[in-house]
Amino acid sequence: MNQRLAPWRNAFPRRTRPLLMTALVVGDPFLEATRNYMNALVEGGADLLELVLPFSDPAFHGAVMRRANERALNEKVGWEGLYKIIADFRLGEAEIPVIVTTYYNRLLAAGVSDCIEGLAAAGADGLMVMDLPYEEAATLKGLLEERDLALIQAVAPTTTVTRFRHIAKEAEGIFVWTGHCGTEVSFDPARFDEQMRKLRQFSEIPLVASMNIESGEDARKIARSAHGVLVGSSLAWLVEGGGPDVEERLRTFVADLRINLDAVQED
Amino acid sequence: MNQRLAPWRNAFPRRTRPLLMTALVVGDPFLEATRNYMNALVEGGADLLELVLPFSDPAFHGAVMRRANERALNEKVGWEGLYKIIADFRLGEAEIPVIVTTYYNRLLAAGVSDCIEGLAAAGADGLMVMDLPYEEAATLKGLLEERDLALIQAVAPTTTVTRFRHIAKEAEGIFVWTGHCGTEVSFDPARFDEQMRKLRQFSEIPLVASMNIESGEDARKIARSAHGVLVGSSLAWLVEGGGPDVEERLRTFVADLRINLDAVQED
Amino acid sequence: MSGQSFGGRYVPECLWTPMQEVAEAYAENAGEESRRRQAEWLTRRVGRPTPLSHLVALSRDGGGAQIWAKREDLCQGGSFCATSAVSQALLAKRMGREHLIGATATGDFGVALGSMGAALGMKVTIFIRRDDMEAEPFNTARMRQLGVEVIPVAGAITGRRQAIGEALRQFSQVSDSAFYASSSLAAPNPYPRILREALQVIGSECREQLSREAIEAEYIVAPVGSGSFAAGLFGAFLAEDAPTNSQLVGVQSGGDGDSTRGAAPLVNGRPGVYLGTRSMVLQDEQGQIATTPTTASGMAMPVAGPQHARWLQQGRAHYVTVTDQEALQARRRLTEVEGIFASRESGYALAYSLKLAPTLEPDQHIVVGISGSGIRELGSSLQGAEEGKPL
């Protein structure tokens, strides 16, 4: 069991401070920048980092992330580059879990065992494969477990309770609730809350919601029902804006999310 | 038997002066003009006049005649107008046969009996129906004969000798050899001569050839093999040219044809 | 000359013998082997039999009879013309002719003949009025790609008949080596018979399909330009052994609805002789052939095939008009409600069927003849689009 993710198991509802998970596309706009942005996110108050290894057809990411991905593709970042920045991050940061996300073909092309070896050695904590559903994931999950890496599972509005209970039995680390599949989210707070309530009873690990969060206000609304939020597009959007002060803007934005999330317990 | 056409029966080869048949589209460019042109043609030396009653789709006339026809259509000349100019022509001219040509539908629309009556009364001598082959013509022929009008039959390069012999048995007046069917003629004198020779042995009436004759020289060549020529397009072309001296030009052109034809006997 | 008889071969002398040769060859050609060969081409190549489609949604909307479509749009080339082209091209080949000459207005017959010419290694020349050609860039391109010599024709006479005239004139010059193939049922003998016998397979299939569905059709409705398609569809239902008393309705173009306009010789015409045949002809009192203002070039015929005149006279079929506008709307509905593209000409039959349907019961049936896919029209609609007109 991964040690950095372990503390959250069964931590909710006791633990009231919601989780803040932040995503970056690796190599957007270049590898060192990503490395620096990681620090900025942590400084802003992120609890988890997600690193998206770019894929030529990131079909199930939203439009902003697809553009970030496109920029990153120019950098031709491979697994080695990814390992490097994770290892480098770990030199200064022991606690914050790092989740790597990609599409399955990148993993297959590089060799699944080699990738797991590399991720473990670098200090990553989990792997999320966009197009690998639970049913196809058994072998990968086994190999990851051998190296104490978590296979992060997604949950979606279409996931039935039966199916969720099934998946939840073996799930590790966190669940990522994806309220969308690369499109806009039509957010109905009542319905979202009901879904979260239903799922929460069957899960020991936190449900972190990816819901196109664009502001502290958004984050606060979501965190009323979920255990935390995953913010990606808004960060990629800041990166897309460019300029000399991207890091600063990332830090400020994340700090604002943090404050808003921390305010949820008091609501 | 029509008296104006009768003299030519069995006249060839004894009679050596070739026949000159000239055609006008009635109403091109207006009815009185046609009347005047008739005189000019006779003055130039025509032996027979053909009057083409215009039809909305003169498909089997050549391009020049089709244009003449188109001009004449504007005049909306009907059978009455035709009778009028023939009758008027007959006031001054007793000998020259007049052949009326049209398409069958004009005859049917006006009523075949009425037309024959009208033509006979006006002093016409024959009727040629472009799209009425021998096989469909029996009744019409009978009715015409009752009024001493000849049904003029066409012969073409595709007419077989068998068929010609058949048609020739009952044919009257003249045969019109149409070397074309509304197109250019590719004239091969040897072949033409052979065809004429072959047909002549089975016919007691003259074979007058319509061969896109454009000059006295053309006429002379044709008349070496046929009993005469039919000239239409060249006259329509002069009419199309217009101007105050059309009659004079018609007369001169016909006179030149006449001279050339008359020269054939001396060739 | 009796007012009662229709048909005949009213052609100038130069064409009489060539057409007699065709008649004789056709008569000789009528044997088993030749029928087998023709059937083989139709099955293996053209795609016969074509389906009979039950237009469930359109019938439901109409609230009356069930409407069925006989689908000539699915023939090779996209129209019923494929079938008459097969018959004529094979006959030409058998006569030793290596050159096919024909006329087209919509281009469909040109494409059909071009396809057969290509397959049989024969030269094909197609005459088409210049304005028709320009209105049909799509079919013109297809003809060219098939290697057809496409000759545009200008002149005062509108529509297919002008092109027919030119085709016949040209044919007369090479009638010993070429074969004239008629797209029109209004034509001198033996063409009306050749076309009807070739196209009768449409009606025969339809009869068989109806009996397989165990239904009888109250009405069989077809568009009539020259009427070859309609004759093919009707023929089998007029045969001695025809099982039903289906009413046959030929639909002609009523143009813009003004009864002095349009292209409906079987409704507004009188007996006459035109295009080589004695039939019903749209004409003025002087016997001049009327122009045929209609937006469907396949329908712009001032004379119908002689069989229709006969059937009209005998009361064996009846003939009606619908306006161009109604036809266009009906055709659009077929696309929107049934997902089927049909030629503009089919729209006339369809429009009439849509009027008929609500007057009948849901257990009664109407068969409507779809003469072609009208794919050609997209060529002009694309052109239109580029000129800013709506598609």
Add this chain to the structure above:
Amino acid sequence: MSGQSFGGRYVPECLWTPMQEVAEAYAENAGEESRRRQAEWLTRRVGRPTPLSHLVALSRDGGGAQIWAKREDLCQGGSFCATSAVSQALLAKRMGREHLIGATATGDFGVALGSMGAALGMKVTIFIRRDDMEAEPFNTARMRQLGVEVIPVAGAITGRRQAIGEALRQFSQVSDSAFYASSSLAAPNPYPRILREALQVIGSECREQLSREAIEAEYIVAPVGSGSFAAGLFGAFLAEDAPTNSQLVGVQSGGDGDSTRGAAPLVNGRPGVYLGTRSMVLQDEQGQIATTPTTASGMAMPVAGPQHARWLQQGRAHYVTVTDQEALQARRRLTEVEGIFASRESGYALAYSLKLAPTLEPDQHIVVGISGSGIRELGSSLQGAEEGKPL
């Protein structure tokens, strides 16, 4: 994760359950009544069976084997897509879905789905890359006339896969009321199976037609984009009871002939996961999916359906490339020599067959699959013509 197995359902969680629902509905749907209904649509509407045409002239020219064409160009809408659209639209209807969502590159699948949507009264949304849309004005116009909502997609990824991505994203938002219809055999389960089973009618007809001609085919040759058409044709010849040992050849685009270009995952690809399935994928060593430069948009797929990967692995079919240029030439020859119009994609199969024919004897037979009529191309060629390019 064993390197040996192909197929699967590699989709994000949001799509897993919707596709499982399709799988379950499809399994329930497999009954007699549903098969009967599907067959009825195919016969009555689409125009099945399509002919098997003996290409006599082309075979004679080749001086070797007899070439036969399986004619999917004669289906309603002009391509084999009609058949897979029927199957999917009927399934959707049975599932109570009133909205069909799909992607298209050539527009043929869009037209096919649009036709079914119109006939069944279902809304249809089709995604198409903007440049594909502009290259296919003709099919775009047809889709619009059918009432299809045509949504152009821009982005860095070329071809059908970009449109597929967008279609799936949109579908994921309405997956409880809509049905995703796949044009591609490379798709998550259950689509590869649905498509193959739907399209297998092509091969079954072909087998029957061959046996009626009392011949066996040495080769069965089909174009492979995603491979749905080819799977439909091959399937019946791979069945247990298949009478012959025909060699099955799938032909992919070799692009301009440079082996690093083109669109031939079954020749130049490696196993991978893409578009929801584990199959042969054209990719670089990093696992990035390759672009597929080919002039035939139907062929521009960097992944083939999983069945082909399996057949390749088992040696039950083999896969080759021909260049875009060869394909275009072959297609032109078919038109000129046989009078048949075929889709650009068919040109690949045809080109290979023309190479194969002279190596065989005149009593041997090749069946070549014609996937569509390529009528759509005239739309672009007309556009081209207006810009001064030759037709």
